[in-house]
Amino acid sequence: MEMNNKLPLKFFQKDVHSTARNLLGKYFVRKIKGKILSGKIVEVEAYHKNNDESSHSFNGKTKRNEIMFWGGGYLYIYFTYGMHFCANVVTGKLNEGAAILLRSLEPIEGLDIMAMNRYNKSIINEIEKRNLTNGPAKICRAFDIKRNENGTLLTGDKIFILNAPKISSNNIEVTTRIGIKKSIDLPWRYYIKDNPFVSKK
DNA sequence: CCACGGATTGGCT
DNA sequence: GCCAATCCGTGGA
Numbered sequence: 001m002e003m004n005n006k007l008p009l010k011f012f013q014k015d016v017h018s019t020a021r022n023l024l025g026k027y028f029v030r031k032i033k034g035k036i037l038s039g040k041i042v043e044v045e046a047y048h049k050n051n052d053e054s055s056h057s058f059n060g061k062t063k064r065n066e067i068m069f070w071g072g073g074y075l076y077i078y079f080t081y082g083m084h085f086c087a088n089v090v091t092g093k094l095n096e097g098a099a100i101l102l103r104s105l106e107p108i109e110g111l112d113i114m115a116m117n118r119y120n121k122s123i124i125n126e127i128e129k130r131n132l133t134n135g136p137a138k139i140c141r142a143f144d145i146k147r148n149e150n151g152t153l154l155t156g157d158k159i160f161i162l163n164a165p166k167i168s169s170n171n172i173e174v175t176t177r178i179g180i181k182k183s184i185d186l187p188w189r190y191y192i193k194d195n196p197f198v199s200k201k
Numbered sequence: 202c203c204a205c206g207g208a209t210t211g212g213c214t
Numbered sequence: 215g216c217c218a219a220t221c222c223g224t225g226g227a
Contacts, residue, residue, distance in 0.1 A: 064223055081209050082220025137209050
């Protein structure tokens with residue numbers, strides 16, 4: 001895959017909803033130990049400090065969520081349920097408190113390494129491939145992303161996002177978000193219509 | 202200091 | 215479909 005078309009900082013420094021839509025179809029990439037892991041972004045959710053009680057940033061800045069206030073272009077990693085990590089792309093301006101949760105990827109490169117990270121074996125069947133990165137915690141497990149990666153700048157050379165053609169609105173499905181108990185009616189989940197790697201319809 | 206529960210997953214029924 | 219696993223951020227005393 002061509003590696004010279006990284007998304008620039010200004011891509012991330014815009015409105016969280018347009019950026020969420022724009023992230024669909026792009027390639028999330030991690031270089032680790034000389035290898036490339038990558039996946040096409042097929043499902044995301046927007047979170048924002050304002051009017052969104054489910055957002056980690058809703059009650060203001062804390063040590064845990066401070067990356068959400070650093071402005072667009074950083075990776076915000078949080079730990080949940082005592083065993084899982086999830087990855088967010090921070091968007092907008094300084095102190096805006098906006099981020100996009102990566103909910104599902106279509107695995108593209110480094111499937112053998114992802115399979116080791118997820119299943120402790122390098123050869124997998126079609127069902128296992130389907131389940132490799134189709135959930136927010138599965139993505140972090142497959143890409144070996146943990147607390148260390150919190151605050152990583154996405155324009156660096158370790159973790160970044162490659163540009164790809166924009167997905168047209170016709171091909172984007174918009175729904176309420178999954179797995180939350182507050183602000184459950186906000187239609188802030190975006191996914192690529194008919195992509196088999198989307199976590200849930 | 203302590204209690205609560207979560208932007209989840211996978212295994213078992 | 216249901217539920218256990220397992221940590222730590224958060225908020226109240």
